[in-house]
Amino acid sequence: MKARIGDRLVCEGQHVGDAQRIGTxxxxxxxxxxxxxxxxxxxxxxxxxxxxxxxxIQPADGG
Structure with a gap:
């Protein structure tokens, strides 16, 4: 997994009902x-x- 500053990290919940965690x-x-x-x-x-x-990883540039 590769990323750059400004990209977003999206972590899915590990259990039913857990929310996503999203960070920059x-x-x-x-x-x-x-x-x-x-x-x-x-x-x-x-x-x-x-x-x-x-x-x-969700790229900052939308790509």
């Missing part, structure tokens, strides 16, 4: 765009994430 990538761990990513979540909190199979 504010830091990329490696020059090639690979994790870990520092993500600012929609509630304002930030955390470092190494996304699993339940996550996808």
């Amino acid at each position: 990538i504010v830091e990329v761990g490696h020059a090639d765009g690979s994790p870990p990513f520092r993500v600012r979540w929609s509630d304002g909190h930030e955390s470092y994430v190494s996304p699993g199979p339940d996550a996808r």
Whole structure:
């Protein structure tokens, strides 16, 4: 999984009824765009994430 600053990280809920978590990538761990990513979540909190199979990147440019 590769990302750039400004892309969105979308994590699907792992259980029935869990909501999606959506955040903006504010830091990329490696020059090639690979994790870990520092993500600012929609509630304002930030955390470092190494996304699993339940996550996808939504490019900032819409592509």
